[in-house]
Amino acid sequence: MGCTCRNHFPVDIDVVIEANCLAKLPSYLESRNCRHVLVVVDQNTYRAAGKSVLECLSENSFAHALVCLQPNEQEDVVADEVALVQIFMEASPDVDVFIAVGSGTIHDLVRFVSCKLQRPFVSIPTAPSVDGFASSGAPLVIRGAKVTIQAAPPVAIFADLNILQEAPRHLLAAGFGDMLGKCTALVDWTFSCLMADEPYCETAAEWTRQALDSCLSRVDAIVEGKAEGIEILMRGLIQSGLAMLLVGHSRSASGAEHHLSHYWETDFLEHGRPQVLHGAKVGVATGIISGLYKNLFEHLSPDDCSQLSPHYEALRDLVFQIPEPGLIKDYLRRVQGPALPEELGIDRMLVNEALHKAYRLRERYTILRFINENNLWNRLAQE
Numbered sequence: 428m429g430c431t432c433r434n435h436f437p438v439d440i441d442v443v444i445e446a447n448c449l450a451k452l453p454s455y456l457e458s459r460n461c462r463h464v465l466v467v468v469d470q471n472t473y474r475a476a477g478k479s480v481l482e483c484l485s486e487n488s489f490a491h492a493l494v495c496l497q498p499n500e501q502e503d504v505v506a507d508e509v510a511l512v513q514i515f516m517e518a519s520p521d522v523d524v525f526i527a528v529g530s531g532t533i534h535d536l537v538r539f540v541s542c543k544l545q546r547p548f549v550s551i552p553t554a555p556s557v558d559g560f561a562s563s564g565a566p567l568v569i570r571g572a573k574v575t576i577q578a579a580p581p582v583a584i585f586a587d588l589n590i591l592q593e594a595p596r597h598l599l600a601a602g603f604g605d606m607l608g609k610c611t612a613l614v615d616w617t618f619s620c621l622m623a624d625e626p627y628c629e630t631a632a633e634w635t636r637q638a639l640d641s642c643l644s645r646v647d648a649i650v651e652g653k654a655e656g657i658e659i660l661m662r663g664l665i666q667s668g669l670a671m672l673l674v675g676h677s678r679s680a681s682g683a684e685h686h687l688s689h690y691w692e693t694d695f696l697e698h699g700r701p702q703v704l705h706g707a708k709v710g711v712a713t714g715i716i717s718g719l720y721k722n723l724f725e726h727l728s729p730d731d732c733s734q735l736s737p738h739y740e741a742l743r744d745l746v747f748q749i750p751e752p753g754l755i756k757d758y759l760r761r762v763q764g765p766a767l768p769e770e771l772g773i774d775r776m777l778v779n780e781a782l783h784k785a786y787r788l789r790e791r792y793t794i795l796r797f798i799n800e801n802n803l804w805n806r807l808a809q810e
């Protein structure tokens with residue numbers, strides 16, 4: 428389908444994925460003329476990597492300060508206005524680089540602050556838990572509602588395999604769940620291009636597909652959780668992030684499965700419930716969306732919708748290539764992640780509500796939106 432990007436965005440992040448690569452941080456900062464560093468952690472990521480980063484900065488005589496983000500009443504560190512203020516308060520004018528040490532939330536906060544203050548930031552992931560490390564969008568929770576703000580990507584990512592290997596299993600499972608989401612996201616993207624003329628980029632799609640394939644073909648290594656598998660997953664997640672960066676939006680990585688996840692997240696926020704990891708929700712949602720889309724194309728004929736008929740066969744083929752819901756659940760179980768909504772505390776009612784309403788969260792065409800807007804629910808086989 429080619430590329431309708433008039434312009435690709437620059438993708439110039441220094442990505443280092445290897446054991447012990449933290450040791451390369453001082454010379455990298457020096458090469459960028461950075462002498463005043465603000466390191467952002469939370470209690471967990473301080474233990475996992477923050478402490479080593481600070482030692483490394485001290486040994487090499489960098490001026491540095493530390494922000495340790497505090498969890499809320501539910502024990503979550505949330506990317507909200509309270510956390511933002513905590514970072515802004517420590518960001519003295521001489522800070523010339525930020526370092527985000529942690530997983531998605533800490534990156535989103537630092538991404539926003541560093542962009543506002545026009546200082547670069549360096550990413551040190553502590554777990555292969557999301558694909559957002561390399562991207563520029565910062566999902567934040569402002570006044571209790573989720574908004575995604577375009578900010579800046581990191582100038583460099585130092586993914587130290589020694590650190591990532593120590594990450595708790597549920598974070599690895601979440602990263603794998605976020606990766607699985609590409610199975611349905613890529614189909615929704617093609618659908619949106621064919622049916623609604625939304626922008627499409629073959630390069631970004633290809634990068635994402637490669638990232639997904641490399642992870643699916645090495646599930647065994649990822650399950651093992653050793654350096655080799657962690658590297659495959661981390662490379663895949665970063666590559667998916669780079670694809671988003673290239674096109675300046677997240678269509679390659681986020682379709683209806685992410686809309687369900689965002690809907691559930693908002694519901695949890697409204698009810699003051701402790702958050703569930705992004706990738707855990709996305710993995711479970713991918714199984715649901717896979718089942719729904721296959722169900723639709725098993726019961727829909729080309730004549731059912733004139734708009735659909737020119738693309739019917741191409742789309743049906745794509746949908747039938749999505750791994751079966753049973754296989755998706757099997758993948759999730761193998762990485763010891765949750766596979767069913769109930770395991771996340773999401774009941775039938777909330778699943779159904781999301782299927783009928785989540786598409787409104789974003790101006791983005793998906794098969795899920797198509798089902799809702801054309802009222803095709805009665806065409807589907809009931810489980």
Ligand SMILES: [Zn+2]
Pocket residue numbers: 557558605608680681685705709
């Ligand atoms: Zn995601």
